[in-house]
Amino acid sequence: xxxxxxxxxxxxxxxxxxxxxxxxxxxxxxxxxxxxxxxxxxxxxxxxxxxxxxxxxxxxxxxxxxxxxxxxxxxxxxxxxxxxxxxxxxxxxxxxxxxxxxxxxxxxxxxxxxxxxxxxxxxxxxxxxxxxxxxxxxxxxxxxxxxxxxxxxxxxxxxxxxxxxxxxxxxxxxxxxxxxxxxxxxxxxxxxxxxxxxxxxxxxxxxxxxxxxxxxxxxxxxxxxxxxxxxxxxxxxxxxxxxxxxxxxxxxxxxxxxxxxxxxxxxxxxxxxxxxxxxxxxxxxxxxxxxxxxxxxxxxxxxxxxxxxxxxxxxxxxxxxxxxxxxxxxxxxxxxxxxxxxxxxxxxxxxxxxxxxxxxxxxxxxxxxxxxxxxxxxxxxxxxxxxxxxxxxxxxxxxxxxxxxxxxxxxxxxxxxxxxxxxxxxxxxxxxxxxxxxxxxxxxxxxxxxxxxxxxxxxxxxxxxxxxxxxxxxxxxxxxxxxxxxxxxxxxxxxxxxxxxxxxxxxxxxxxxxxxxxxxxxxxxxxxxxxxxxxxxxxxxxxxxxxxxxxxxxxxxxxxxxxxxxxxxxxxxxxxxxxx
Numbered sequence: 288x289x290x291x292x293x294x295x296x297x298x299x300x301x302x303x304x305x306x307x308x309x310x311x312x313x314x315x316x317x318x319x320x321x322x323x324x325x326x327x328x329x330x331x332x333x334x335x336x337x338x339x340x341x342x343x344x345x346x347x348x349x350x351x352x353x354x355x356x357x358x359x360x361x362x363x364x365x366x367x368x369x370x371x372x373x374x375x376x377x378x379x380x381x382x383x384x385x386x387x388x389x390x391x392x393x394x395x396x397x398x399x400x401x402x403x404x405x406x407x408x409x410x411x412x413x414x415x416x417x418x419x420x421x422x423x424x425x426x427x428x429x430x431x432x433x434x435x436x437x438x439x440x441x442x443x444x445x446x447x448x449x450x451x452x453x454x455x456x457x458x459x460x461x462x463x464x465x466x467x468x469x470x471x472x473x474x475x476x477x478x479x480x481x482x483x484x485x486x487x488x489x490x491x492x493x494x495x496x497x498x499x500x501x502x503x504x505x506x507x508x509x510x511x512x513x514x515x516x517x518x519x520x521x522x523x524x525x526x527x528x529x530x531x532x533x534x535x536x537x538x539x540x541x542x543x544x545x546x547x548x549x550x551x552x553x554x555x556x557x558x559x560x561x562x563x564x565x566x567x568x569x570x571x572x573x574x575x576x577x578x579x580x581x582x583x584x585x586x587x588x589x590x591x592x593x594x595x596x597x598x599x600x601x602x603x604x605x606x607x608x609x610x611x612x613x614x615x616x617x618x619x620x621x622x623x624x625x626x627x628x629x630x631x632x633x634x635x636x637x638x639x640x641x642x643x644x645x646x647x648x649x650x651x652x653x654x655x656x657x658x659x660x661x662x663x664x665x666x667x668x669x670x671x672x673x674x675x676x677x678x679x680x681x682x683x684x685x686x687x688x689x690x691x692x693x694x695x696x697x698x699x700x701x702x703x704x705x706x707x708x709x710x711x712x713x714x715x716x717x718x719x720x721x722x723x724x725x726x727x728x729x730x731x732x733x734x735x736x737x738x739x740x741x742x743x744x745x746x747x748x749x750x751x752x753x754x755x756x757x758x759x760x761x762x763x764x765x766x767x768x769x770x771x772x773x774x775x776x777x778x779x780x781x782x783x784x785x786x787x788x789x790x791x792x793x794x795x796x797x798x799x800x801x802x803x804x805x806x807x808x809x810x811x812x813x814x815x816x817x818x819x820x821x822x823x824x825x826x827x828x829x830x831x832x833x834x835x836x837x838x839x840x841x842x843x844x845x846x847x848x849x850x851x852x853x854x855x856x857x858x859x860x861x862x863x864x865x866x867x
Contacts, residue, residue, distance in 0.1 A: 482739075778799050
């Protein structure tokens, strides 16, 4: 026993000595390389952040007063303007998925970046052209009447929105994807902190846009909307600098969206054939897509898809929640536009009310950071963000319900005239600040739900499937925007304009809100029943849930064996008998 203990001590000393010996010669060289690499990483992070902020600036600048422009300048009905706004937001949410696929399989990343930057600048430059007051042009003190027909104006408007949304998708997918922030080695606590502060920064940017751009477009000088394409051009210059400096992130091509869809469809096809002609027992219906069960995909691909499909219930319950969030640029915007915007002799911009929904998020994020630090540090507490999602969904349902009561309350006030964008409108004399509670509740919901869903989508899948998981979350969020537009069209058509009227005092908009709130309450209860599936983020269960695949396990074992064999072969202490 003493000989064995001495031999162990001798082996440990030798291994420590070899480790020190390997580290000493390369330490100075490694330190020399580390400084420029750290500077490049910092430079890259600053560029990505600037592009992200510029892109969000232009996006919110387009969205903030689109309903007012559509109703006052294009002659749209209120429900049509709301649908256009929601469809634009939904398209901008879905195009990153399309752009990511095009970059990997058809066009290439650098070419697609250039194309998307051109489309983005073209779209943002055409929007001010559409809104330019052609009827008010003076040349040499003579009034020149220039008119652009409504039909051509609408064509240019839709073309501008389409090109801008395609450009937005390419920028979000290629220049500043989530994987560019190097989150691979982060734990759940660090990931939740990142998502919290990321959304905090994005919403701070949107608050600046809603106050400044909306006021400029609505009250001071509408033609200064050219500020938006200027910011788009600035973003293009930063992106070109990133391309020349080889700072465009290139993700690992381990899996793709097409592979995931292929696994699902192959499993469904094989499952139907086997159910009709043969009866074979498998652990999961997706196992039918494996090669050893008659499918065309490897075990690694199928197991990764299985871990992703466990998140589909989570994604599905976010669709109706996103529909409620889309009431801010649609139903809530119309309510605010038809309320009294005067405050101490100053006319507030309509979109500035959106800041009220952002303030709770800006306040809650630092508080949630402290709460999360305490909960994650407690080893006896199985902390999961699912409770945040449940409370956030409940807050969204209450917000829409409060909006219905506010609409009933607003109609009891006498009507007054109010000028918006040089158009005189009959609105309620109720102050727009009476609508603050519904905005605050939706802001609380966003602070709780969005970072938590991002964490679950990113953490509860294998590392190679994280990008695909975030793509699916974007797909379901986009579906929520389009479902909101479908609800508006169905409510308007089914009730002959009563539930979503053009003039709010002549209809029953509150019934639409109450209907949506009841659906959201059912949605909240539904998610609460399945929330236990995503409750435990600790290491002992995440290995199984995230799916450490057989191939990944084999690679880990091979690395360990090679490392152990290398130590044995280099050791002069062990005898040949001991090596065997």
